[in-house]
Amino acid sequence: MDDLCALSAHDLLGLYRGKRCSPVEVCGALLARVDRLNPLLKAFVLVDHEAALASARASEVRWMRDSPMGPLDGVPVSIKDIILTRGWPTLRGSLGIDPAQVWDIDAPVSARLRESGAVLFGKTTTPEYGHKAETNSPGSVPVSLGGGATCNPWDLSKTTGGSSGGAAAAIAAGLGPLSVGTDGAGSVRIPAAFCGNVGMKPSFGRVPAYPLSPYGTVAHLGPHTMSVADAALMLDVMKQPDARDWTSLPPDSRSYLARLEAPARAHGLGVSDQPLAGLRAAYSPTLGYVRNLDPQVREALDRAVVLLEGLGLEIEACDPGIEDPLEISTGLWFLGSLSVWSGLSEEQKRVCDPDFTAQAQWGKQISGLQATQLHQRRGLLGSHMRQWMLPYDVLITPTVASTAFANRAPGSVPMSPETMLGWTPYSYPFNLTQQPALTIPCGLSNQGLPIGMQLVGRMFDDMTVLRVAAAFEECMPIPRPVL
DSSP states (O other), X not given: OHHHHTSOHHHHXXXXXXXXXXXXXXXXXXXXXXXXXXXXXXXXXXXXXXXXXXXXXXXXXXXXXXXXXXXXXXXXXXXETTSOOTTSOOOTTOTTSOSSSOOOOOOHHHHHXXXXXXXXXXXXXXXXXXXXXXXXXXXXXXXXXXXXXXXXXXXXXXXXXXXXXXXXXXHHTTSOSXXXXXXXXXXXXXXXXXXXXXXXXXXXXXXXXXXXXXXXXXXXXXXXXXXXXXXXXXXXHHTSOOTTOTTSOOOOOOOHHHHHHHHHHHXXXXXXXXXXTTOEEEEOSSTTTOOOOOHHHHHHHHHHHHHHHHTTOEEEEOOOOOOOXXXXXXXXXXXXXXXXXXXXXXXXXXXXXXXXXHHXXXXXXXXXXXXXXXXXXXXXXXXXXXXXXXXXXXXXXXXSSSSOOBOOOTTSSOOOHHHHHTXXXXXXXXXXXXXXXEEEEEEEOTTSOEEEEEEEEOTTOHHHHHHHHHHHHHHSOOOOOOO
């Protein structure tokens, strides 16, 4: 039964289409695996066996009639517990949100997945309000699981990162082939790198959101998967329009998956045919300012670059000529935390994660003038990167400066810009610029922990990022931890 849980969404759809396996069998195997492993990983805050099996049975009937509802019919999908999902509480990792209220709204991504026939089966853990890159808030993990932090499936003593820590842990552990995360400063890419997933932050507005994030226009929604093709398949569903998001991009009817598969179908291209010929990349292992890069991460990236050159990618070592935008990112972030915190009752504030409260206190120190200046500096950064990327199709960097570190308790490290994001200097710049960015595993450390390579694209060119990642994956298949 565990073999079914190791299959990709593509594999499952092929089995359904050939009537060699039923969505009910897959759902049953998955729920059994979640029941066995979630007490160890603490990746889910909610698993709805009844709703999942009912959805799987309905999908089975449709497949038997050769009339699937949509491109993900019968595929299990989990949702980060910061995204509204009809019929389930959305507690946002907080002890201060009452689950006993009406939950009758689907966010755009939940609605599109449901309409595609996906089997929604559970909600994954997040730090409170998605405010940090560790999944360890007092409300992240249910009391029934003992509380604490979500655990990395490669080493249960290590962090998953965050804020989509539950999604990353679940995907790596074979607890569903697809999961939805959110990314405001690296929250898809950081845990995907630490847990060994493909994690993508599409161009801002490509995936509609509702309600919009209190952290503003740095917040993206994206897929966690174990293959690039599954990420493309999932994005085809997630990017469908929704009028509730006035910041979303115009509808795009082109399929990422079809375009990813088209060259192979038309020309029979293989790795030896240099599928990336004609594309140009910049390789910047430090972005010109990073001083804390783990040598093992650097070595893995250097090897990955050689592999990409063998696939025809023309690569130039070049820094983008920017200063570390940590102050911009954390300043705007602290203001977002203050906005949320200020709307809480005194009782809710008393049970907040101390790191979240500390962020709000930092936000109080930022004046209106300083906030305006931060936005202006962000605009200059975005303009610079759009111009600098013109000669390049992608920018290659590490995803995180290190591999996963030990899990720690909330409030154990004093909150500051450096402690919040200083250890992940490659992620937040591209939330500020809104460019598409994807992480893909490119090796393991000497301790057996995943290392991620980040591919950053020109704004709106999500397709090229997927194309480069898919070619790399053909040469370096993505491993899973043994559980």
